[in-house]
Amino acid sequence: MDVNGASVAERVRPAGPPGDNDRLLRRLRDGLPLVARPFLAIGQAIGQSEAGVIAAIRDLVETGAASRFGIIVDHAALGFTANAMVVWDVPDERVDAVGAALGGRRGVSLCYRRPRRPPVWPYNLFTMIHGRNRDEVRALVEELADGCGLAGLPRELLFTVRRFKQTAPCYGRDGRE
Amino acid sequence: MDSIRDSSDPTDRRLLDEFQRGFPLIPRPFAELAARLGSTPADILDRLRRLTAAGAVARVGAAFRPHRVGASTLAAMAVPPGDMVRIAALVGGFEEVNHNYEREHRLNLWFVVTAADGARVRAVLAEIEAATGLPVLDLPLERGYHLDLGFPLWT
Secondary structure, eight states: OOTTGGGGGGBOOOOOOSSHHHHHHHHHHTOOOSSSSHHHHHHHHHTOOHHHHHHHHHHHHHTTSEEEEEEEEOTTTTTOOEEEEEEEOOOHHHHHHHHHHHTTSTTEEEEEEOOOBTTTBOOOEEEEEEESSHHHHHHHHHHHHHHTTOTTSOEEEEEEEEEEEEOOOOSSSOOOO | OHHHHTOOOHHHHHHHHHOSSOOOOSSSHHHHHHHHHTSOHHHHHHHHHHHHHTTSEEEEEEEEOBSSSSEEEEEEEOOOGGGHHHHHHHHHTSTTEEEEEEESSSSOEEEEEEESSHHHHHHHHHHHHHHHSSOOEEEOOOEEEEESOOOOSOO
16 A cells, blocks of 8 residues: 555664564564553563563654554555655755645655756655545645645646555565564 | 444544554553543453454554665656556566555656665666666655654544
8 A cells, every 4th residue: 555655665674683672573563462451461472571662662762763653544444545646846945844844734644855856857845645535635735735835836746556566675684664 | 444434433533543653652551542532441442453453553553764774765767658567567576676656647657675775776776777778767865854653634
């Protein structure tokens, strides 16, 4: 599913010492067990204390290895079946402020800056926008343009047609997240 | 699934909207969710089991950031439309390509190349150009403003 746009695949398993942390990360792939004390259950499975598991997860988030810890929703299952990579040509002196403003807006899963490659590629700001259908995506783009100071700037919507491949990154070892 | 898509259950919606990040890292996290949503721990666990079974929830867990290990780039090609399936298969055949999508644009094939270092990424792009006979646009990440932090679904 193209929920996270091209860049979700750029995510990788965090670097860290092998051993306990690796075992914890492998456990976390499948998510927390849905029991009253999930961190205790994980700890019992890998030989760590409940407090140790909680501290290790907090560390993942605080060091930035994990972008978040929470409920990972499947947008397609929730009806968000239309999505587009929306690209914008934002003046360099404004792009950081605009990028920061776009993040966290409704329907925006990713926002990042990449280089322009004139003349074939004039856009420097990339967003992934999700909606229940293409009209909703178009409406969200208008809303973002008006709300984040992007009205009138060159932009294009690249609707997703199909996915050929989406796998975890490979680094020559088990790199699955 | 339609019941999930069209879910008008306010507790389901709040559960999915408010805990995509900042999940409580405490011994009894579902009790905390229940307290915030005016429910019971058993009810929250039942909802999560149901939403997971329906496919709406992939897991309760971590989303990892890019660029913690190795190097990657987003690349694009303009593939003649009649040749899309063949070219996409060639590109996807590289084990360093872990994300490969057709999008509506003159540049219609977009893929991510990830490898141990930048030199290997550039080498793979060159190999893809050689294999397909098509130029590849190389668009490495310069700065991330919002990387898979989740987003509100209903509000």
